[in-house]
Amino acid sequence: MKTKNEEILVKALLSELNDAEKKELEVVLHSDESAAETLNDFEKVKNNLKSFKPDFSEGFEQSVLQRLAQLSTGQTRQGRVFRLMLRLTMSASAAVLLLLLYVIWQENSLSLDGLLGLAGLKSDDFTNLLANY
Amino acid sequence: MEQYKQADEALLVQLVKQGEEAALAELIRRYRRMVARVVIGMLGNTPEADDVGQETFIRFWNSIETYRHDAKVSTFLTRIAINLSINELKRRNRRSEWVGVLHENERNLINNNEIDAFEQSDEQERITKALAEIEPDHRQVVILRLVEGYSTKETAQMLEVPLGTVLSRLSRALEKLRTAMNKLEEA
Numbered sequence: 001m002k003t004k005n006e007e008i009l010v011k012a013l014l015s016e017l018n019d020a021e022k023k024e025l026e027v028v029l030h031s032d033e034s035a036a037e038t039l040n041d042f043e044k045v046k047n048n049l050k051s052f053k054p055d056f057s058e059g060f061e062q063s064v065l066q067r068l069a070q071l072s073t074g075q076t077r078q079g080r081v082f083r084l085m086l087r088l089t090m091s092a093s094a095a096v097l098l099l100l101l102y103v104i105w106q107e108n109s110l111s112l113d114g115l116l117g118l119a120g121l122k123s124d125d126f127t128n129l130l131a132n133y
Numbered sequence: 134m135e136q137y138k139q140a141d142e143a144l145l146v147q148l149v150k151q152g153e154e155a156a157l158a159e160l161i162r163r164y165r166r167m168v169a170r171v172v173i174g175m176l177g178n179t180p181e182a183d184d185v186g187q188e189t190f191i192r193f194w195n196s197i198e199t200y201r202h203d204a205k206v207s208t209f210l211t212r213i214a215i216n217l218s219i220n221e222l223k224r225r226n227r228r229s230e231w232v233g234v235l236h237e238n239e240r241n242l243i244n245n246n247e248i249d250a251f252e253q254s255d256e257q258e259r260i261t262k263a264l265a266e267i268e269p270d271h272r273q274v275v276i277l278r279l280v281e282g283y284s285t286k287e288t289a290q291m292l293e294v295p296l297g298t299v300l301s302r303l304s305r306a307l308e309k310l311r312t313a314m315n316k317l318e319e320a
Contacts, residue, residue, distance in 0.1 A: 006304040054173040
């Protein structure tokens with residue numbers, strides 16, 4: 001069947017034909033014998049589909065509400081863990097910052113030696129030992 | 134839940150926005166069959182259909198802030214249900230590829246014993262099986278336009294396709310459904 005005819009038949013099935021299309025439908029039904037049969041079959045399919053009334057299993061509402069409760073409990077637990085981690089991270093960051101400030105204050109430097117407390121150390125060789133005496 | 138039995142939809146939505154679970158329970162009671170038609174129509178009467186149905190209402194609950202009052206709750210839920218069903222079909226296809234059941238489309242999954250796990254009448258089973266015979270793209274048009282009764286324009290808007298596409302998909306789908314239903318009737 002031609003696409004245009006198919007579209008007309010579907011529109012007829014859906015009662016969406018305008019006046020021009022209604023005339024076109026008449027022509028199609030007269031010119032194509034199988035068109036009326038097709039339209040009739042489409043109607044049957046449409047009516048069959050109207051009786052499609054499936055449902056979910058028993059206790060569906062309860063299952064949804066239970067899942068929601070589980071989700072909110074999970075979110076609360078996640079939130080608690082997140083807040084704890086945030087508090088720990090902030091405390092650790094503050095401690096590191098204080099340590100760095102102390103090092104800068106003591107050593108006037110943020111070099112690796114300064115951080116390790118080795119900034120003022122001199123090597124233990126002969127020249128340095130003589131210089132101390 | 135009884136307290137909201139007579140409540141109008143706008144009030145129920147407002148209460149759901151405030152986190153009132155009893156209002157959601159009432160909306161589930163009102164729309165579960167509609168969601169079931171969409172989801173079971175798309176996926177068949179399988180255990181996943183129940184999960185997708187539940188997920189539809191959970192998504193509704195979680196995205197209620199984005200709900201605009203100019204759309205009906207039923208339309209909002211239908212959109213969610215259709216999208217989740219399509220995602221489930223994609224997952225199903227990936228899964229069947231993964232387990233090596235290549236080239237076996239979801240039709241076979243729906244037609245197998247999973248259906249028997251859920252009691253349904255012969256008529257319902259026949260329609261479910263016939264729907265499984267058509268492409269998911271075509272199936273969603275049939276469900277929205279012929280089962281749910283949305284207009285062609287609304288169906289096109291919901292699926293974000295042109296009007297002509299809805300009509301042509303419907304035409305193809307009706308042809309296949311006609312053949313499938315006749316075959317099932319004879320069997």
